[in-house]
Amino acid sequence: MSASVAFLHGFAQALSALALYPEGHAARERALDAVYEKLRDLLAEAPRPTFSFLGDEVVYQDRPLRDLRAWDWSRRLAEIGIQRLRFDSSVSRDELEEFLDLVNARLAFKDVDSAEARPTRPSGIRYGLIGIEGQQERLDAAPTATIRFTLQEEAETVRWIHEELTQSGGLPLAEAEAVVRGLSVAMHGDQQLVLPLLRLREFDEYTTTHSINVSVLAMALAEWVGLGARDVRAFGVAGLMHDLGKVRVPADILNKAEKLTAEEREVMAAHPAEGAKIIIATEPDLDLAAVVAYEHHIMINGGGYPRLTYARECHAASRLVHVCDVYDALRTDRPYRDAWPSDKILAYIEERAGVEFDGEMAHAFTRMIREWEPAVTALEESDPLPEEPVSADSAPAG
Numbered sequence: 001m002s003a004s005v006a007f008l009h010g011f012a013q014a015l016s017a018l019a020l021y022p023e024g025h026a027a028r029e030r031a032l033d034a035v036y037e038k039l040r041d042l043l044a045e046a047p048r049p050t051f052s053f054l055g056d057e058v059v060y061q062d063r064p065l066r067d068l069r070a071w072d073w074s075r076r077l078a079e080i081g082i083q084r085l086r087f088d089s090s091v092s093r094d095e096l097e098e099f100l101d102l103v104n105a106r107l108a109f110k111d112v113d114s115a116e117a118r119p120t121r122p123s124g125i126r127y128g129l130i131g132i133e134g135q136q137e138r139l140d141a142a143p144t145a146t147i148r149f150t151l152q153e154e155a156e157t158v159r160w161i162h163e164e165l166t167q168s169g170g171l172p173l174a175e176a177e178a179v180v181r182g183l184s185v186a187m188h189g190d191q192q193l194v195l196p197l198l199r200l201r202e203f204d205e206y207t208t209t210h211s212i213n214v215s216v217l218a219m220a221l222a223e224w225v226g227l228g229a230r231d232v233r234a235f236g237v238a239g240l241m242h243d244l245g246k247v248r249v250p251a252d253i254l255n256k257a258e259k260l261t262a263e264e265r266e267v268m269a270a271h272p273a274e275g276a277k278i279i280i281a282t283e284p285d286l287d288l289a290a291v292v293a294y295e296h297h298i299m300i301n302g303g304g305y306p307r308l309t310y311a312r313e314c315h316a317a318s319r320l321v322h323v324c325d326v327y328d329a330l331r332t333d334r335p336y337r338d339a340w341p342s343d344k345i346l347a348y349i350e351e352r353a354g355v356e357f358d359g360e361m362a363h364a365f366t367r368m369i370r371e372w373e374p375a376v377t378a379l380e381e382s383d384p385l386p387e388e389p390v391s392a393d394s395a396p397a398g
């Protein structure tokens with residue numbers, strides 16, 4: 001058996017072992033030792049072994065591996081966004097373990113409940129999709145694949161969550177947490193952090209794309225300001241759920257292009273409190289998400305809504321989500337205004353720092369976006385995702 005085939009067999013065995021046994025279990029360690037040894041054998045032969053998983057076929061360097069025709073794992077890896085996999089000679093056993101965990105997390109995506117530690121990015125391993133949306137050139141230029149997620153699955157799950165909530169009144173929590181974990185994986189898939197932001201294609205997808213984007217931005221900013229993994233994920237859940245109360249706002253108000261009447265405005269302004277109620281009724285432990293839902297339209301100067309009876313500072317998570325919320329709302333075409341260019345939004349956020357936005361959060365956010373602008377990946381969804389939009393919500397005027 002060639003070293004490449006031996007490695008892939010070891011790789012598949014290790015994936016199974018890691019899925020079955022907890023950290024520290026002897027069987028897991030043995031499987032890891034075995035696959036790492038096979039990887040070292042392979043690296044002794046070739047400094048940068050590269051595999052492509054093309055459905056039925058596995059290609060090693062430039063040669064199809066005949067022994068692995070119709071190898072089931074080729075299809076499964078391709079399906080979770082790993083069509084191309086390359087190892088650098090520097091790869092460590094720990095990195096390989098992290099990568100295998102990440103693969104398992106993606107494979108198990110649907111079944112992940114309140115996810116534990118976020119998969120990180122192993123530096124000696126590159127992987128991603130091949131030839132999607134103009135990425136081919138980049139792949140050819142450097143043998144480094146760039147991860148490309150469509151976030152299709154996450155978007156569909158969020159849409160389903162909103163439907164479920166509208167119809168049954170129940171909030172499917174495990175699914176929401178799985179979405180956040182999936183978003184986190186998408187953000188960390190490649191060597192450096194990317195901000196996978198969805199671009200709205202149809203107005204009625206707004207709540208789905210907006211919830212996902214605010215979740216991604218909230219996690220990115222939380223990570224940027226140095227919060228730990230657990231808090232980052234909690235902020236991601238809060239970002240995802242911040243507008244849940246909109247399921248109680250009629251679509252014609254959410255979609256209205258003209259100025260809202262006083263009554264409509266009142267209905268709209270109830271969405272923070274409604275959202276907080278929904279969250280608390282489902283899971284009292286989600287107090288952070290409930291607080292954020294309640295406070296995300298309150299300005300630092302006390303303006304916005306709902307009005308607080310007694311002036312007090314909002315939770316840091318609410319102040320953080322508020323900035324992310326406005327940024328995403330403004331970068332999106334709405335029935336009542338066109339999308340703003342990023343520069344204009346950042347200038348607006350800076351100008352309103354200390355008035356509408358928490359000054360520190362606002363500046364951290366604009367610095368982060370400016371630094372990461374090249375890593376902001378605007379994802380076009382291949383299929384429109386029906387779902388209900390917003391009106392005067394996060395717009396500065398509203």
Ligand SMILES: [Fe+2]
Nearest residue numbers: 242243393394
């Ligand atoms: Fe909102």
Ligand SMILES: [Fe+2]
Nearest residue numbers: 243325393394
């Ligand atoms: Fe929002």
